[in-house]
Amino acid sequence: MATIHIDPLEKRWIWVVGGIVALSIGIQVYFAATANIHPPSNVEVIDSAKLHLDGEFTEDKLGVKQEADGSYTVTMVAARYGFYPQNIEVPVNAPVKLRIASLDVLHGLHVPYSNMNTMVVPGYVSEVNTQFTREGDFPMICNEYCGLGHDYMYAKVHVTAGKS
Ligand code: CUA
Numbered sequence: 001m002a003t004i005h006i007d008p009l010e011k012r013w014i015w016v017v018g019g020i021v022a023l024s025i026g027i028q029v030y031f032a033a034t035a036n037i038h039p040p041s042n043v044e045v046i047d048s049a050k051l052h053l054d055g056e057f058t059e060d061k062l063g064v065k066q067e068a069d070g071s072y073t074v075t076m077v078a079a080r081y082g083f084y085p086q087n088i089e090v091p092v093n094a095p096v097k098l099r100i101a102s103l104d105v106l107h108g109l110h111v112p113y114s115n116m117n118t119m120v121v122p123g124y125v126s127e128v129n130t131q132f133t134r135e136g137d138f139p140m141i142c143n144e145y146c147g148l149g150h151d152y153m154y155a156k157v158h159v160t161a162g163k164s
Contacts, residue, residue: 076098
């Protein structure tokens with residue numbers, strides 16, 4: 001039987017890397033058990049791989065829709081590396097319900113000056129209810145590292161003066 005020679009320096013790094021992996025798995029298990037970290041309370045499952053085929057998140061149904069009661073429903077998809085549609089426009093002070101699903105991996109979204117801050121977990125529909133109290137353009141940025149293009153993943157929320 002041939003013995004495999006491993007350089008001592010390489011061997012040391014195997015232990016270092018193994019330790020880092022064990023530590024990160026340990027941290028995740030610890031917080032899952034003690035801090036009850038799991039998908040948000042709006043538990044609504046969806047097949048992320050089939051979002052584009054049929055249902056609420058097909059391309060032609062994305063965007064802003066005004067409801068009969070005057071509120072707005074915004075339907076979006078998060079996918080590497082963008083939010084679709086990339087521009088949304090809603091009036092100031094109107095009730096807005098955002099529904100978003102991921103097409104691929106874990107994303108997050110955050111809109112400054114609002115309570116819009118949620119994870120977008122593949123397999124689940126994330127829902128946030130909000131009301132924009134300032135007019136102007138706000139960035140919607142991805143705040144969960146999702147890959148090399150993470151830094152470029154954003155959309156724009158245009159809050160208009162609305163009807164007078
Ligand atoms: Cu999507 Cu980071």
